[in-house]
Amino acid sequence: MIPGSILFSIGISVGFLLATGLILAALLIVAEKKILNYGACRIDINEGERRLEVPGGGTLLSTLGENNIFIPSACGGRGSCAYCKVQVTEGGGMVSPVEEPHLGAEERKNQIRLSCQVKVRKDIKIHVPKELLSVRKYRGKLLHKRPLTYDIVELRIELLEPNNIDFVAGQYIQLESEEYNGHDRVMRAYSMSSLPSDKSHVELMIRKVPSGICTTWVFEHLREGQEVTFSGPYGKFHISGTDAEMIFIAGGSGMAPIWGMLRDLKERGIMRKATYFFGALTQKDLFFVDELAKLQQEVSWFRFIPALSNEPAGSDWKGERGLITDVVARYMPDCSKQEAYLCGSPGMIDACIKVLKKGGMTEDRIFYDKFA
Numbered sequence: 001m002i003p004g005s006i007l008f009s010i011g012i013s014v015g016f017l018l019a020t021g022l023i024l025a026a027l028l029i030v031a032e033k034k035i036l037n038y039g040a041c042r043i044d045i046n047e048g049e050r051r052l053e054v055p056g057g058g059t060l061l062s063t064l065g066e067n068n069i070f071i072p073s074a075c076g077g078r079g080s081c082a083y084c085k086v087q088v089t090e091g092g093g094m095v096s097p098v099e100e101p102h103l104g105a106e107e108r109k110n111q112i113r114l115s116c117q118v119k120v121r122k123d124i125k126i127h128v129p130k131e132l133l134s135v136r137k138y139r140g141k142l143l144h145k146r147p148l149t150y151d152i153v154e155l156r157i158e159l160l161e162p163n164n165i166d167f168v169a170g171q172y173i174q175l176e177s178e179e180y181n182g183h184d185r186v187m188r189a190y191s192m193s194s195l196p197s198d199k200s201h202v203e204l205m206i207r208k209v210p211s212g213i214c215t216t217w218v219f220e221h222l223r224e225g226q227e228v229t230f231s232g233p234y235g236k237f238h239i240s241g242t243d244a245e246m247i248f249i250a251g252g253s254g255m256a257p258i259w260g261m262l263r264d265l266k267e268r269g270i271m272r273k274a275t276y277f278f279g280a281l282t283q284k285d286l287f288f289v290d291e292l293a294k295l296q297q298e299v300s301w302f303r304f305i306p307a308l309s310n311e312p313a314g315s316d317w318k319g320e321r322g323l324i325t326d327v328v329a330r331y332m333p334d335c336s337k338q339e340a341y342l343c344g345s346p347g348m349i350d351a352c353i354k355v356l357k358k359g360g361m362t363e364d365r366i367f368y369d370k371f372a
């Protein structure tokens with residue numbers, strides 16, 4: 001048995017080391033901000049289309065955001081989502097080890113960088129896609145937060161300022177959480193499930209992620225009537241202009257952009273043949289089944305196929321059973337003429353792409369948003 005006095009000394013030493021580490025980290029942050037004063041830096045965007053004069057020291061991502069230029073960022077600047085890529089033609093410094101795994105050879109040649117990892121320390125020249133320059137920050141009021149399943153809620157937000165949004169079905173916004181329990185505000189991507197024609201509202205479907213910062217805030221702290229802020233619209237996931245038959249595959253909150261797309265197709269009178277494969281574990285993971293069945297009855301071009309992979313044998317479930325990839329392969333053994341629209345976890349999307357390619361679909365006909 002270790003005597004109490006020794007345990008006490010060990011405790012004091014560990015505490016001392018921890019405190020020293022924290023003080024050093026704080027000093028480094030202060031040094032970065034105050035001692036290493038980079039002064040004012042200029043950011044030139046798209047060969048003079050926009051010019052900013054900004055205090056140096058911040059990341060390119062946050063500095064642009066502070067100046068109302070919103071670059072997508074699904075991981076909140078952790079360097080893991082690779083959504084925040086921009087072309088930095090001058091002044092970006094060396095590619096960091098965090099960026100390396102996310103940049104292919106062609107991207108490096110084209111000076112593509114993760115804007116969350118590039119520090120503004122001198123004048124910088126960048127190129128960003130034109131559509132990002134029209135992304136705006138919105139203030140809205142949460143009208144309702146209603147459960148769709150035990151772990152998915154639907155949010156309906158009324159826009160206050162600006163009071164309308166232009167977007168294409170399939171695009172997403174970046175919702176900003178508030179500070180709570182020591183967590184800073186974070187931005188997270190959520191696909192819009194609402195109709196583009198309803199310009200004064202935005203609807204989202206959000207699944208709770210265990211220990212997730214933004215989703216815990218949504219589920220446990222966000223209240224109806226509360227103000228929310230978000231930026232958008234972002235993304236290139238939308239219905240193509242062809243007349244090919246469409247295969248939609250999504251489960252859980254991955255239904256959000258698909259629900260928006262299907263209703264948008266109906267509203268615009270587009271009659272392209274479409275099948276929606278909705279993959280879930282058990283009956284308690286299903287939602288909007290009645291609404292989708294109703295859509296199937298209302299229009300001749302749409303077919304809805306829900307499938308359960310973990311539903312107990314002998315239950316009252318009458319629909320398809322099995323992994324959604326197997327169900328798709330059963331219904332669509334040859335899908336070389338169709339287009340596919342996928343949404344959900346990276347694992348699910350990669351598995352679906354494999355099956356679709358096996359069925360003869362080429363990659364240029366497969367469109368997706370990975371909830372990475």
Ligand SMILES: Cc1cc2nc3c(=O)[nH]c(=O)nc-3n(C[C@H](O)[C@H](O)[C@H](O)COP(=O)(O)OP(=O)(O)OC[C@H]3O[C@@H](n4cnc5c(N)ncnc54)[C@H](O)[C@@H]3O)c2cc1C
Binds near residue numbers: 075189208214
């Ligand atoms: C284009 C796009 C559209 C999306 N649309 C939707 C949608 O419509 N609906 C939806 O539900 N989701 C959607 N997502 C996913 C969403 O953006 C968030 O990633 C998700 O809600 C989790 O956010 P969070 O803040 O709750 O979790 P996070 O705090 O980001 O945590 C995510 C996971 O990482 C772990 N983690 C947290 N911090 C760290 C750390 N420092 N290091 C390592 N791991 C950590 C957590 O424990 C958790 O398991 C979309 C994503 C993208 C990219």
Ligand code: FES
Binds near residue numbers: 076082
């Ligand atoms: S914000 Fe995710 S990698 Fe930069």
